[in-house]
Amino acid sequence: MTAKKFDIDRAIALLREAVAPFPKAAMFQLAEEGFDSLYEQLIACIISIRTYDEVSVPVSQRLFARARTPQQMVELGVDEILTLIDGCTFAESKAPQIHQISQQILDQYGGTLPADPEVLMQFKGVGPKCAHLALGVALGYPCISVDVHVHRVTNRWGYVQTKTPEKTMTALEAKLPPAYWVEINRLLVPFGKHICTGNRPKCKRCPLVDMCAQVGVITTA
Numbered sequence: 001m002t003a004k005k006f007d008i009d010r011a012i013a014l015l016r017e018a019v020a021p022f023p024k025a026a027m028f029q030l031a032e033e034g035f036d037s038l039y040e041q042l043i044a045c046i047i048s049i050r051t052y053d054e055v056s057v058p059v060s061q062r063l064f065a066r067a068r069t070p071q072q073m074v075e076l077g078v079d080e081i082l083t084l085i086d087g088c089t090f091a092e093s094k095a096p097q098i099h100q101i102s103q104q105i106l107d108q109y110g111g112t113l114p115a116d117p118e119v120l121m122q123f124k125g126v127g128p129k130c131a132h133l134a135l136g137v138a139l140g141y142p143c144i145s146v147d148v149h150v151h152r153v154t155n156r157w158g159y160v161q162t163k164t165p166e167k168t169m170t171a172l173e174a175k176l177p178p179a180y181w182v183e184i185n186r187l188l189v190p191f192g193k194h195i196c197t198g199n200r201p202k203c204k205r206c207p208l209v210d211m212c213a214q215v216g217v218i219t220t221a
Contacts, residue, residue: 006159006211012180014207015187018195025189026053026060027137035064038113039105041134042120043073043098049130050089053189059088070111073102097125115139128169136182144172145185149192154184156196158213197221 024032030044043063048056063084067073073081082095101123105113113119120131128145135141144150146169154160160171176184188196195202203209203220 006157006213008159008177008180011157011208011211012183012187015191018207019187019190022190022194023053025186026056027133028186029053029057030060030064031137033061035060035068036138037068038115038134038138039070040064040068041138042101042113042123042126042130045130045134046094046098046101046125047085047088049094049125055087059085070102070105070113073098074106094125100124101126115141117141117143129165132169133185136185140182142178142181144169144176144181146172147185147189148198149196150185150188152198153188153192153196156201156212156215156217157208158215161215 023029026048027041027044030036031041035041035044044056044060047060047063051059063081066080066084067076076084076099078096078099081098082091085091085095085098088094104123105111109119115135117128117131117135120126120134121128129147130145132141132143133145133147136143136145146165148165150172151162151165151168154168154172155162160168160175162168162171172181172184192198195206200219200221201217203212203214203217206212
């Protein structure tokens, strides 16, 4: 059956309902728990890199129970940060990174992190995905964060046609209504983990199947 024209407004409405039963994406969950400052969201994003949400959420909670500001984080020291974030991927490199970023915020910005993606991306190990997600979740800043799920799903829909997450971000900035720029990540992380999975997507359960181009789909569950 030929896919119908993709209706992004209808898709977003259906996605909101479809992902409601699933755990929230890590940074959105942490924000709802009150860890919603730009600094906390940036640190949580660093912890989440290459780490499952099921791990990064409790790790972030454990760290923030001890330090929620750059000053408090610097006072912990690298060794204590490492102990607190043990369990996340690359903890040995993330602990000094978190300490260094916190010190830079104190030295260069008086302890207050500017709401500027260019500032965030100057920190070691912080790329567009992390900077945009932290700004979007913490402040509603109008930017798109493209992770593996956003990249895969929007290309599978046929909504964009790109080869890399970076190009997907550019394509979405040109096409996706700004009202959905932050929400697209919140929706597509659980949707991509539980329904539109990398292998054998669950198309029979998908509420968007009638308008999805199913690009690259070979077998379904």
